[in-house]
Amino acid sequence: MPPQHDRLTIGELAARSGLAASALRYYEELGLIASSRTTGGQRRYHRAMLRRVAFVRAAQRVGLSLDEAGQALARLPEDRAPTAAQWAPVARAWQRRIDEQIAELQLLRRKLGGCVGCGCLSLKRCALYNPDDTAADHGPGARWLLGDTPPEPEPPTTA
Amino acid sequence: MPPQHDRLTIGELAARSGLAASALRYYEELGLIASSRTTGGQRRYHRAMLRRVAFVRAAQRVGLSLDEAGQALARLPEDRAPTAAQWAPVARAWQRRIDEQIAELQLLRRKLGGCVGCGCLSLKRCALYNPDDTAADHGPGARWLLGDTPPEPEPPTTA
DNA sequence: TGTGGACTTCAAGCGCACTCGAAGTCCAGG
DNA sequence: CCTGGACTTCGAGTGCGCTTGAAGTCCACA
Structure with missing residues (x-):
């Protein structure tokens, strides 16, 4: 030491x-x-x-x-x-950001589920490819920061 | 057209x-x-x-x-x-991958929650910085080798 | 047939977050 | 005081996923 x-x-x-x-x-x-x-x-x-x-x-x-x-x-x-007062807003902003990322991943996951029995991957019809969010990213891993992901109840493989 | x-x-x-x-x-x-x-x-x-x-x-x-x-x-x-048979394993692999990402984010979020009232961000003690998960994170090859450093008492708001 | 917009290749550049190497300097332990 | 390991700067390189530009060619439509 x-x-x-x-x-x-x-x-x-x-x-x-x-x-x-x-x-x-x-x-x-x-x-x-x-x-x-x-x-x-x-x-x-x-x-x-x-x-x-x-x-x-x-x-x-x-x-x-x-x-x-x-x-x-x-x-x-x-x-x-x-101080807690200084840190709290930062931590909360980060949490919101994380929540957005989680929400987007969950949406993607759900869409994948709908696609499992489908496999079409049509550009026009496949929910997996057609993200209603257009928040394109260029980096793998992280960077989907769309503001408002709509709940969107979605019948499998249709748009 | x-x-x-x-x-x-x-x-x-x-x-x-x-x-x-x-x-x-x-x-x-x-x-x-x-x-x-x-x-x-x-x-x-x-x-x-x-x-x-x-x-x-x-x-x-x-x-x-x-x-x-x-x-x-x-x-x-x-x-x-x-075919569905061809696509299904791929989709399932992707879902697993997404699940991992979600799990990691949720862990991070929880840790952030614990940090809200703390703000210490101590390298030694802060759960936020010390990821007990060794998550995939494209880190620069460097490992967090903090595990073996002595506890070192650190009074709040001091370092 | 003419034309201009869409295409071709190739090389270089960008943005991020670093890493690496060379050549030289510093400084703590013995 | 010596020494060698840790430090210094600077420039270039890396990896990914592209974009941009130059210089030249193609082809669908009128």
Whole structure:
């Protein structure tokens, strides 16, 4: 357990955050975290940066880009833990976002269910392909952020 | 309603699939779709390609890469609609995949709920940041190796 | 037959979130 | 004081899923 003080080297921050040092430099370049420097020019990070890094990683899990994470970060204290009052709106916004993603996935799942016995995959008729949401994305994994997914009771494989 | 025959130009396929012509050329380059050529060298797509494109787009919505979509495509008929027997396992695999995504989001959501009144975002203690699930997350190869770090008592609103 | 809009290829570029490598510098432990 | 491992910067590269542009060709309609 070598270093216990406030000024973490980039290697220490990397080890404790699970990120690569290169990623931390990148985050710093983007303004997500900040460092002071030794006289020799090496970075030293305040412990508070641990929390900021944690926040960014959490934001990514919610599906935010680093840019968006930075926006959210800007509304929280620089070097203290946020109060419940500061954190709550962020957490709630993220929850809404997650709820939307879940809702969309559930819709897709339901449509897939309707397609199981069908297989048509017609561009015109297949509910699976014809998302009434047009929120196209370009990335696999996450990014469906349509605002209002209509409930849409749907007879199997028809549009 | 100009063309009604089987041989769609790339522009027609683009219009009907909602994809850009450049994307279709890209798909063809990847082997996801195929075309014949006119004597002049222009692409003509069989109508069955509409279904293949639909399939690929659907796969993307499920979170598959184009490569994975191609793998799945290879197990379906080239130019006919898949039978229910052919389609069902694919659809079920996709549903499982969606279920996993939903489960992960729900877990994240729950953790966020626990964090609303907390705001600590401690790397050590915050459930939000410490995913006990080692979820698929396209992380940069770095693992969260925080498990073995000493507990380190951290009073609220301090770090 | 003329024409202009749709098509062709090929190479390069983009956006994101990083990673890698080279060449050089720093600094803590012995 | 020495040393070697950790750090520095900078530029380039990666992977995915495309888009854009240049330069040239085709073909359906009048």
